[in-house]
Amino acid sequence: MKSNQNILFEEIYQQHHAMVMQMCLGFVRGDHDIAKDLQQEVFISVWKNLKTFRGASSYKTWIYRITVNTCLQHVKKKKKEPTFSISEIENQVPFPEQKTPEKRAISTLYTAIGQLNELDRLLIMMVLDNQDYDTIAEVIGIQPTNVRVKIHRVKKRLKKILENNGNG
């Protein structure tokens, strides 16, 4: 018989697995295997800390925090890896063999996001995921006004990258 923690955990997993996977995919430039590992790391952390969750924020915000911190920890671990060139990144994004227009569009977006620095990547992905400035501020730990300024800058950078890549 399943414990209450198992039931709650499975509910959380079902509701948020796609959001976490999408963030991880965007963060690692569309590398499906690494994203899957990162997603598992996030949910291992969720399981470990579920008992201490006091409801000060929503589960979604809480999971965002864990996802952002797990992604940043991944950078620390993998810092020694060589950096990618744009062509390498493009080859790395998913669906290389059968690119429908939709898949091509998301690949282009992953490639562009992958060229931002790590924090900017996470910020823009939360905006893409329709999160408001207050939620993002809560996740990052800074003022919403500061978030607004940062996001404005990141949007500009992303647009420039897409234009340079010929997709603007």
Added chain:
Amino acid sequence: MVMDNDFKEFQNEWNNNKNNIELSPNGINTLYDKIKKKEKANYFFYYGTIIILLATLIVISLFFYYVAPVKEILSRIGAGLMICGLIVRIGIEIISIGKAKRMNTIHNTLTATENTIRFHQFRKVIHSIVAPIIVGLYTIGFYMITPEFSLYISRWNLLLIDISYIVIAIILFFVIRKGIKKEMVILSEIMDLRNEITE
């Protein structure tokens, strides 16, 4: 306005792709397996070093109590220094575990980053100041015992032990230096991240 329209398009692409991410049928079971493995690995990560150090402490203490109960004051101080060095090392390991556990991913990014900085600053101090002191104490203790040991061990064997200790000390020096360098690199990267967050 143009940028906002473009961005709306990106958001649509993003959300369409998210909606296409399917739950793998065996995903939750795989996750439970990983959780079990991770819990085991964490246990060894946190307590493995302490268990090894405690075992060493017990072996050394038993050695000086039953096998070679040194009689001269100089030797007793030496044995005490070696044992104290190990006790301090175990204490540091326990503090280190507490600080490592505080680097939890549930905090907001700024707090998590600051906790990580504190942890690595602590480790830097340990590597650069405390570890050399402990090794120094252990070495002084070791050489304080050797005069009494020389009464029972042949000169060649004693020489061999002394030389091997010097080799170990040299290796330790490089290990500590590598540890300091590693901590410095990590610290500077995390500080850059903190600056990015707060700027």
